[in-house]
Structures are given as C-alpha cells and as structure tokens.
Amino acid sequence: MIRGTEMDQNRMPLFEALCRYQHKNPVSFHVPGHKNGLLIEPLLKESASFLQYDATELSGLDDLHHAEGAIQEAQDLLAAYYGSEKSYFLVNGSTVGNLAMILSVCRPGDRVLVDRNCHQSVLHALRLARANPVFVFPEIDKERQMPAGFSERLFVQAFRKYRDVKACILTYPTYYGITYDLRAVADIAHQNGAYVLVDEAHGAHFQIGSPFPETALHQGADAAVQSAHKMLPAMTMGSFLHIRAPHFPFERLGFYLSALQSSSPSYPIMMSLDYARWYAANFSREDICYTLTQREQFSARLSKMLKWEKKEGQDPLKLLATFPGLSGFKLQSVLEGAGVYTEMADLQRVVFVLPLLKNGMPFPYEDAAGRIEAALSGVSPQAENESLLKRVEQKQASGYSRMETAGLDVLHGLTELHLAYDEMEEKEVEWVSFAEAKGRIAAKMVTPYPPGVPLLVPGEQVRDAHIYQIQQLRACGARFHADAPFFENRLAVYK
Incomplete structure (x- = not known):
C-alpha cells in the first residue's frame, strides 16, 4: 500500500500535464471536434478557454485505460490520501463504480446482503451479475420518518440464516448525510467471509477528518465508491473508486472498468478529480x-x-x-x-x-x-397543510387503512425477491391499475428521483404500503423515473 507520507499531496500531476500541453499553444488536428474550443468560442466565449483542456490521449497526457504516466501518478496520490490499496478515477459517475465493484465480486447465483435503501445502480449491477439478493431494511427514525442505521442483530440473524453470503452491499452515509456504525456490520461480514462493498457517494470529503464522520474504508469496507462531484469540487460524473482489500479480484475489476467506461474519457473530468483530491488533501x-x-x-x-x-x-x-x-x-x-x-x-x-x-x-x-x-x-402554510391532509385522507378512504399504510416502517427485516433474475427474463409484462397490482410481482422499478432509491424493484411483491407511498409522493409533487403508463396510475407486473 502506498503511504500518504511518502507522496507530495501538493502535486496535481494530470492538471500539471495539461497545463504543460496548453503552454505549447497547440494546433489541433485530432479529436475532439471543437479544436481546443475554437469552434465553440462564437457561441460560448467564456467556456472556450476551459475547453482547451478537453484533450485526448496525446503524448504526455497518459491513457486512463492503460495509465502509466500523469494519470497513474494522480491515482497513486489518490490512493495514498485515502489509504487504499488502489484507487481509480471514474468518468461515468458513481454508477459505473457500483457496477464494476459489484460485477467484480459477484457471480451468477451468489447470495448477497443488500441495503434496501440502495441506489438503483446497485440493483442494476445485481441484475447484470445474476446475483441472489437478500434485502436488509434499515431501521427507521420514526420521529423524522427517514431511514437510519442498521441493527447489528439483524446482520447476525442474516448470516445465521444464510451461510453462503458472498458480499454485503451498503449505503454510507444516507442521502440525508446520516451515518451509522458501519464498523460493527463490517466486522460481522468479515467474520463470515463476506466482502463489504459500500456506495459512499456522499462521503468523499469524510477523509478530511473531524468533525466529519469516518470514511467507509476506515470502518472496514473492502471497496467504496465516492462521488467526488457531489461533495468535493469535481465536475459532474467525476467519481472515485477505492479498493482496500489486498485480495480483491483486481483483474476482473480492471476488465469491468475498461468495458463499462468510455474509451474516450473526459480530460476535464479527470483534471477536476485530480484537483478535488488536492483540495481535500490540503484542507486545513x-x-x-x-x-x-x-x-x-x-x-x-x-x-x-x-x-x-x-x-x-x-x-x-x-x-x-x-x-x-x-x-x-x-x-x-x-x-x-x-x-x-x-x-x-x-x-x-x-x-x-x-x-x-x-x-x-x-x-x-x-x-x-x-x-x-x-x-x-x-x-400561508395552513392552506397547504390542509390540502395535503385532504389528499392523504382521500387515498386512505380508497381502501388503504392507516395500519396498512404506516409507510417506511411497514417494510422491515430481511426479504428476498419472489422471482430470480433469470425467471424474470422469461416472463411477459403487463400494466395494471394500482388496485389490481396489489399482491402481484413488480416488473419495473418505480423510483423517486432524487435520490434514486426505488420504492419498487422487479421481483418484489406489490404491497399496500408501496402503493400508498407512491400515491402520497405523487400527490405532494415528487418526481419519478418511470415509464409513461405509471403516470396514468398503472404499475408494470409480471403475468
């Protein structure tokens, strides 16, 4: 492992390489087509100078997919700062980090424990891997009606029930910035021979230290994905992937990063990642x-x-x-x-x-x-409050009792999908009314966005609590990622 004390965190190798390139006053006969911003200058003069750094794999600028120069040095500095075995720049967001991390570890049929409050990219990765997920529901802060941390007891129970768990996939912190005792969960997982994979999208700045919480890596995660563009000053889609476990399947990871990321990675995004690491490492x-x-x-x-x-x-x-x-x-x-x-x-x-x-x-x-x-x-809040209560009461009057619609705390414990991913591929899909969907098996995600945590995932049984949450959120103006029939009060289910 590279130690932070052995490297100069004041350096920005990729940024410096791009500056040296610009000082040559280069003439572009290569991609990209805006030719160092010249073709965009009539439209966006203020942006043209920045686009001079939107280069390609030229001499001295290294290659993300075969890094051995400035990009590799920048990634080494990143690993040294975060204390990882190896760290990677991601130009397709934390989504690609979650996909590559999970696909590297999980094979078809592998059983994994998954935070049910996960981002949709985690669920996409599980489906691509043909894994066998067991969802672990976080405890609910009833006063605030939001997901909190996890019960250690629930993970002990899970590992007693399932002896073949390959990995635990967790979200830390939550989208509200709430943390929990990740170390306790990681210890349980490691005692049972499972990897701990963490979507740490909102925690890239935790490495700065107190009063910020500890990072996932410091609490025992084997791998963590961070959105540098969320909490550090990186460009959108700029993220980090850190691997702490020396025994991680690095060859598989290298393949998936190469296969899933663009073969024409953005140099401005990578330059901003180099800067984001420097910004955090030099935060006093x-x-x-x-x-x-x-x-x-x-x-x-x-x-x-x-x-x-x-x-x-x-x-x-x-x-x-x-x-x-x-x-x-x-x-x-x-x-x-x-x-x-x-x-x-x-x-x-x-x-x-x-x-x-x-x-x-x-x-x-x-x-x-x-x-x-x-x-x-x-x-005038009173009118809005009365209108909201009226809409909720109307939903309850349509057949959903308060006990059935208690919300987040109705869904708890450990659950499995009712259909395996291979089975889903063979089944036809139909759209039915919300009322007809109760008890059926969901065929498509229903995802409020942001933060991108699905209320329903393919393979889950549709319950009153799901329908009530959907209606309540829609009545209050939430945005959803869903197909057109959903907005006509229908859900996709398997026949």
Missing part, C-alpha cells in the same frame, strides 16, 4: 473552522423561519430543513421560485448541501438567506 483546520462558521451563521439567520433537524453522526454539510405546515416538495418549490435550489425534498423536508469552503473563500450565503426570508414571509 482553519478551512474547517471557516466552513463551519459560515454554516452556523447561515442556519442561525434562518432559524426563526426554518426548523433545522440535527441528528448524531450527521454530516455537517447536510442541512435538513422543515417549514411548519408545508410539505418538503412545496417548500422546495417556494425556494426555487426565489432562485434557491436545494438538493432534494421528501414529504417532510428539504436537504441543503453546503459548500466545503477554504478560509476566506466567498459564498453567497447572505444573498441566499435574504431570498429565503423574502420567499417564506408571504407563505
């Missing part, structure tokens, strides 16, 4: 104090209007806000009307993702706070 205690001070000043100014939810183990860069009487979706809409855009909303709250600021770095907190205050000063 003064920077942390400045970031947190700015956060406190922002939240304090708005505390008379917004209620901030705080939970132990929560990422300080995630602010969860509620406004009495408004659903989260309505609150998000009001804020967007003022030009303030939050990461996501649910029935109760919105999620602010705050910036990781270096000491003295400006951010328009004051402007945002003023806009929020002005937008909320004219809101």
Whole structure:
C-alpha cells in the first residue's frame, strides 16, 4: 500500500500535464471536434478557454485505460490520501463504480446482503451479475420518518440464516448525510467471509477528518465508491473508486472498468478529480473552522423561519430543513421560485448541501438567506397543510387503512425477491391499475428521483404500503423515473 507520507499531496500531476500541453499553444488536428474550443468560442466565449483542456490521449497526457504516466501518478496520490490499496478515477459517475465493484465480486447465483435503501445502480449491477439478493431494511427514525442505521442483530440473524453470503452491499452515509456504525456490520461480514462493498457517494470529503464522520474504508469496507462531484469540487460524473482489500479480484475489476467506461474519457473530468483530491488533501483546520462558521451563521439567520433537524453522526454539510405546515416538495418549490435550489425534498423536508469552503473563500450565503426570508414571509402554510391532509385522507378512504399504510416502517427485516433474475427474463409484462397490482410481482422499478432509491424493484411483491407511498409522493409533487403508463396510475407486473 502506498503511504500518504511518502507522496507530495501538493502535486496535481494530470492538471500539471495539461497545463504543460496548453503552454505549447497547440494546433489541433485530432479529436475532439471543437479544436481546443475554437469552434465553440462564437457561441460560448467564456467556456472556450476551459475547453482547451478537453484533450485526448496525446503524448504526455497518459491513457486512463492503460495509465502509466500523469494519470497513474494522480491515482497513486489518490490512493495514498485515502489509504487504499488502489484507487481509480471514474468518468461515468458513481454508477459505473457500483457496477464494476459489484460485477467484480459477484457471480451468477451468489447470495448477497443488500441495503434496501440502495441506489438503483446497485440493483442494476445485481441484475447484470445474476446475483441472489437478500434485502436488509434499515431501521427507521420514526420521529423524522427517514431511514437510519442498521441493527447489528439483524446482520447476525442474516448470516445465521444464510451461510453462503458472498458480499454485503451498503449505503454510507444516507442521502440525508446520516451515518451509522458501519464498523460493527463490517466486522460481522468479515467474520463470515463476506466482502463489504459500500456506495459512499456522499462521503468523499469524510477523509478530511473531524468533525466529519469516518470514511467507509476506515470502518472496514473492502471497496467504496465516492462521488467526488457531489461533495468535493469535481465536475459532474467525476467519481472515485477505492479498493482496500489486498485480495480483491483486481483483474476482473480492471476488465469491468475498461468495458463499462468510455474509451474516450473526459480530460476535464479527470483534471477536476485530480484537483478535488488536492483540495481535500490540503484542507486545513482553519478551512474547517471557516466552513463551519459560515454554516452556523447561515442556519442561525434562518432559524426563526426554518426548523433545522440535527441528528448524531450527521454530516455537517447536510442541512435538513422543515417549514411548519408545508410539505418538503412545496417548500422546495417556494425556494426555487426565489432562485434557491436545494438538493432534494421528501414529504417532510428539504436537504441543503453546503459548500466545503477554504478560509476566506466567498459564498453567497447572505444573498441566499435574504431570498429565503423574502420567499417564506408571504407563505400561508395552513392552506397547504390542509390540502395535503385532504389528499392523504382521500387515498386512505380508497381502501388503504392507516395500519396498512404506516409507510417506511411497514417494510422491515430481511426479504428476498419472489422471482430470480433469470425467471424474470422469461416472463411477459403487463400494466395494471394500482388496485389490481396489489399482491402481484413488480416488473419495473418505480423510483423517486432524487435520490434514486426505488420504492419498487422487479421481483418484489406489490404491497399496500408501496402503493400508498407512491400515491402520497405523487400527490405532494415528487418526481419519478418511470415509464409513461405509471403516470396514468398503472404499475408494470409480471403475468
């Protein structure tokens, strides 16, 4: 393993190589077709200079799929900083990291324990691998109605029931920035010979240290995928994949990364990943104090209007806000009307993702706070609340009792799919009304987005709780990734 003390974290090898390339004032007779931004300059003058770094595998710029120069050095620095056996730049987002990580470990028929609160890319990987998933439902914070951590007892129970588990696939932190005792779960998995694979999309900045939570790797994960573009200053689709286990199937991983990622990787994305690692590795205690001070000043100014939810183990860069009487979706809409855009909303709250600021770095907190205050000063929450309650009551009157529709906490414990992936391939699909779908086997995902956690996955039995959650979310304005018939109140099921 490369040790961080042996490498100069002030270097940005790929960024430096691209700068040397630009200083040559190159003339492009190669792809991409915008020719160092010249062909786009009449349309977007301010972007043309940046596009000079949108290069290809030229001499001195290395090749992501056969890295041995600047890209390899940048990846070595990444591994040294995060303390991994090996780390990789990803240019197709954390989605490709989840796919490659899972496909490398899982073979057809392998049994895996899977966080049911996982991203849809994890489910896609399982289907491609033809694995045999057992879903583990997280505990529910009943006061806030959101997924929390996992019960150790549930994992002990799972390994007693299933003696052939190949891997545990977990999400850490949650999309709300909530963490849990991942080390305890990892210890149980390792005692039973299973890999621990973690979708750590929202935790790339945890390596900076306290008061941020510990990283998944530090808590025993064998592999972790991080979206550097979510919490660090990388471009969209820029992510990291870290492998901690020396016995990981690296050859298979190399194949899947090569097969699933573009053979023409984006140099601006890779350059931004090099920068994101440098940014985190050189983040000082003064920077942390400045970031947190700015956060406190922002939240304090708005505390008379917004209620901030705080939970132990929560990422300080995630602010969860509620406004009495408004659903989260309505609150998000009001804020967007003022030009303030939050990461996501649910029935109760919105999620602010705050910036990781270096000491003295400006951010328009004051402007945002003023806009929020002005937008909320004219809101009448009572009418919205009464309208929401009326819609929910109408859904309950249509045949779903409160006990049947208790929501997230109805779904718990360990569950398996009712059909194997191979069986699904052989069955026909039909669309039926919500009422007719009860008790049938779902054939397509139903996914509120963001965050991309499916309410229904193919192979699951449709229950009242599923239908109620779908209706409740749609009534409140949630966005869904789903096919057109879904928006006509129909679900896809197997015949």
